[in-house]
Amino acid sequence: SQTIHQWPATLVQPVGSPLSLECTVEGTSNPNLYWYRQAAGRGLQLLFYSVGIGQISSEVPQNLSASRPQDRQFILSSKKLLLSDSGFYLCAWSVNGRNTIYFGEGSWLTVV
């Protein structure tokens, strides 16, 4: 069966520090991969999605970037965090060509 893992689960980072959140999917190949953010008291916002290695689409301009160095690995990064980057980040995947999306456990980021 397919599984998705993301880490770390929780982190507290100072303003201006770098960020790296990692996500891996097991049990499938060539998945579509996604990063969503859920800011406190707000809904879910799609940040990035990828349909293949090295193929990243950004949905909103921001202080973050994403990379897909391997087929089942998706990384969310920032060179310098802002206070507004705080939130709950969710990695997700779907089978290429299918509509159902499955989510990881989420990562809580607090920028102080």
Add this chain to the structure above:
Amino acid sequence: GDSVTQMEGPVTLSEEAFLTINCTYTATGYPSLFWYVQYPGEGLQLLLKATKADDKGSNKGFEATYRKETTSFHLEKGSVQVSDSAVYFCGGTSYGKLTFGQGTILTVHP
């Protein structure tokens, strides 16, 4: 672009009450529609889905019917439990991208 609008919360109910959370969508074409649930401190779990008009998704006593004529996918449950307390997200996919509504916080009291 595609958008999903769901009833704002929070919604507070007593145990065994009837639940309705409204959701409408705007999309080009015919998206698949979903309800996801997020329990406190956890990620999102798929609750139910419908892929075409008049489809009814159901799971754990929850139901939603894909109404093309009203572009709606309202979530219903006949008798809620305390354990149903969570945030519920309506979503629609088009060309592989899932767009969510703002989420509705449901609190069920004993």
